[in-house]
Amino acid sequence: AQTVTQSQPEMSVQEAETVTLSCTYDTSENNYYLFWYKQPPSRQMILVIRQEAYKQQNATENRFSVNFQKAAKSFSLKISDSQLGDTAMYFCAFMSTGANSKLTFGKGITLSVRP
Amino acid sequence: DSGVTQTPKHLITATGQRVTLRCSPRSGDLSVYWYQQSLDQGLQFLIQYYNGEERAKGNILERFSAQQFPDLHSELNLSSLELGDSALYFCASSVQGDNYEQYFGPGTRLTVT
Numbered sequence: 001a002q003t004v005t006q007s008q009p010e011m012s013v014q015e016a017e018t019v020t021l022s023c024t025y026d027t028s029e030n031n032y033y034l035f036w037y038k039q040p041p042s043r044q045m046i047l048v049i050r051q052e053a054y055k056q057q058n059a060t061e062n063r064f065s066v067n068f069q070k071a072a073k074s075f076s077l078k079i080s081d082s083q084l085g086d087t088a089m090y091f092c093a094f095m096s097t098g099a100n101s102k103l104t105f106g107k108g109i110t111l112s113v114r115p
Numbered sequence: 116d117s118g119v120t121q122t123p124k125h126l127i128t129a130t131g132q133r134v135t136l137r138c139s140p141r142s143g144d145l146s147v148y149w150y151q152q153s154l155d156q157g158l159q160f161l162i163q164y165y166n167g168e169e170r171a172k173g174n175i176l177e178r179f180s181a182q183q184f185p186d187l188h189s190e191l192n193l194s195s196l197e198l199g200d201s202a203l204y205f206c207a208s209s210v211q212g213d214n215y216e217q218y219f220g221p222g223t224r225l226t227v228t
Contacts, residue, residue: 035216037219042221043203043221043222043224044117044219044221045205045207045219045222046117046219047219091158100163100171101146101163101171101209101215102148102160102163102171102173103150103158103207103217104160105157105159106157108157108158
């Protein structure tokens, strides 16, 4: 079974600065997908970014980018130019490429952006 | 707005009761997933349907059941409710059954008193 670990429960960053959220996972599979989801105070789950394990290039979406280290089973999210609207819980998630495409989530990290 | 709708937004009910949560996937999405978010267990996968058929089961209690209808909307039925069933229940949908991004609805907040 796959596991996803987010060991930092909380982080804080100054507006306009850069912050990195850590995630590690454990799997015996070679092909899989990794995601970061954002959950603001509204509780809506919003897809931030996706990474396919077979791609060496790290995914980027505007101010959001990942550092995917397959051998280390590490998948961190970097948020550049942090904005107040980035304040939220962030969840790292794993998905197999098999028939069962459920998401396995980490416990999440609460990010606070200070003005 | 993800395009996934869930009703109701909030539900308050008593122990022992039965409730039904409804989900309409994004237009064109064939797959529906149900997740439970609680303080104790975090976000957990419950069950997946693809084009009307059950595709995968997670940590879903026997008191819970789900189905997906021909118009692709899905319902999650929770019965003999216990205090511990209080949680946020999310529905998510994706284009195909496997390996596509899942887009989440706004969730149904269930409170069992």
